[in-house]
Amino acid sequence: MKTIEEINQANVKKISAEKKLPSFFPGDIVKVGVRITEGKRDRIQYFEGVCIAKKNRDLNSSFTVRKISFGEGVERTFALYSPIVDSIKVIRSGKVRRAKLYYLRDRTGKSARIAEKIKKKIGIDVDSKPEEPTEENIIKAVDANVNEEIKKESVEKKVSSEKKSEKETLEEKK
Incomplete structure (x- = not known):
């Protein structure tokens, strides 16, 4: 055997x-x-x-x-x-x-149907390797952060200007 x-x-x-x-x-x-x-x-x-x-x-x-x-x-x-x-x-x-x-x-x-098994844990992809930081990747990341900050500031300015205009219209009505 x-x-x-x-x-x-x-x-x-x-x-x-x-x-x-x-x-x-x-x-x-x-x-x-x-x-x-x-x-x-x-x-x-x-x-x-x-x-x-x-x-x-x-x-x-x-x-x-x-x-x-x-x-x-x-x-x-x-x-x-x-x-x-x-x-x-x-x-x-x-x-x-x-x-x-x-x-x-x-x-x-x-x-x-059968549910799919999730391979990702806490935002980390198990299958892919982490990228090496290159100058281009660093510049892109910095640009993205700066653009986000600029957008946030512009939104805050719009909101504050809208609030001021609302206050002014309320004061005029009184």
Whole structure:
């Protein structure tokens, strides 16, 4: 038994080195590129939908993607390390609390939607790197601050002049 497991693990490592497979979970919206052979031609057809199940079993790993096509639910199960699967791209990460989302089969419309997982925390983008401060960026930031201050001052002047004119009109009426 161990020899079969070792062979499977070796094949998984080999395929993982050749293909770039992103980490994704149930609830994520994924776009799977499927290699289709028509006669002598090869082409790639994309299947985009919600990953409703994922099974991690070394070489036998698979995942199920569900989409609604022309009002009908379509599910397709892919072997993760299959040569038919050309690429996998995570479009959006979903916030779910279940490993298998089979309950989505019974739902339609807005109730079948999944909330998006937020990657930002306290205004900091996790994916992007902070920019190096350059002279141009510093000048732009200073200009923006100066422009904001000028706008605030002009608004304050307008407000104070309006108040004065209101007081004058009230005094004239008395």
